[in-house]
Amino acid sequence: MTQSNITSVNESIDRIIETVKGLPEETIRWNPTEDEWSIMQIMAHIVEALPYWVGEIEQLVETPGKEWGRNHLHEPRLEAVKPETVNAISVDEMIQKLEEVEQTVQAGIENLTPEQLATEATSVNPNFGTKPLSxxxxxxxxxxxxxxxGQIERNLSKLNNEQ
Incomplete structure (x- = not known):
């Protein structure tokens, strides 16, 4: 199971990277609306979020049953997508960070046992309740x-509709 997840994550990230490599920087940094993230912010969110969740998994393996998760107001999550944060990073650096996330995810989940994957714990987010690590x-x-x-693809379709 986790191998198919690793493959799926890597394929999604690889498609994002391929898409981004073919775009002008102004497109990558363009916000469709004031309330929507730019492609650069989406990438920054992935670079922050996936290692965060791998860390939560590692903590649950060390301490089964420990409460896990966060809400949308989690400070590192918000900091990662702030325009000042994102504007300070080059597109090439962000692509490199996305490539590193693939390794982080693989290393974090590839050796989990079926027993570990089935271990349940309660999330701090009430929308999730008690769930297995899987x-x-x-x-x-x-x-x-x-x-x-998919959000990146929607951004690009909105840009194409504007032109």
């Missing part, structure tokens, strides 16, 4: 990066 991998890493890949 939920974090499936929903907060794999599906999460896939959702943001």
């Amino acid at each position: 939920f974090i991998i499936d929903h907060l890493i794999d599906q999460h990066v896939n959702k943001h890949e």
